[in-house]
Amino acid sequence: MKIQHREAERHVLTVVVDNEPGILAKITGLFTARGYNIDSLTVADISEDHAISRITVVTGGPPQVIDQIMAQLERLVPVHRVTDLTDEGPHVERELALVKVRGTGENRVEALRIADVFRASVVDTTTESFVFELTGAKDKIDNFVALMRSLGLVEVGRSGVVGMMRGSEGS
Template sequence: MHIHEEAKERHTLSVVVDNEPGILARIAGLFTARGYNIESLTVADVTEDESISRITIVTSGVPATIEQIIAQLDRLVPVHKVLDLTALGPHVERELALVKVAGVGDHRIEALRLADVYRARVVDATTGSFVFEVTGGSDKIDTFVTLMREVGLVEVARTGVVAIARGREAV
């Protein structure tokens, strides 16, 4: 007899919260206490008076786990709204990375050529290194970083995913 195991799915969650001290720690603690992994987490205030923040969390799990995470987040007092952008359908996800590459000669030329292909901007340059800024989906960033390893990658800093639903309405 075959036991069928459900496949883990990657989900992007948007959590709208009161911008108050400790809320991020409480949300991270909820994930930690239950052994859920956070693959990416970003947070910023989204209102003019800085009273509301949007936390974007990328996590993976079987559907029942994702539902449980959403229900538990929804129960936290300063949480206004939890949306599973993945389940809602079309949404836009972007990430920004700063990628430092050191090299001379052909490696330097190749780094610039690849940066052009990936629409990465040079935001700092010395005679022996570049810092590129690249934005896009996480797959694009991953691929760019992998290619830069071959021409002198030194270090990478990434923002994590930010996401928003498509369409005319705020959700």
């Protein structure tokens, strides 16, 4: 049995939809009904009149599965456009994380030092803990969280991936 590397199959899809009740349920239902996994999901209103939203879905699968997912998404009535950023070319991906770390003494100093290296901001502090805000690629956030585990990691909240094509054209 051949095992495929999961990262090679990863795709970032953007779906531009009407901002209406139930659309997110329709899209996640499509994935669920067909047994596709969603690794990350973000949704936000992107128009001035609040009529359009952008959904970013990170999923995985061979090209024929991704093509099938995109075709099925495009058939949903309130969907305007589906783009596979991974196949389209150079794109930017970012994620936001809030990371709570408990620590005093040397651990506290070390947590601050590492946060500085990763360009994480302190957004809340007490005498016994910090909440750091960090943005960047998934690997950067994963590495920061891993380093904080030994220093008193309490909790992590992540936004999921948001992506967009590079250059002057829209996706």
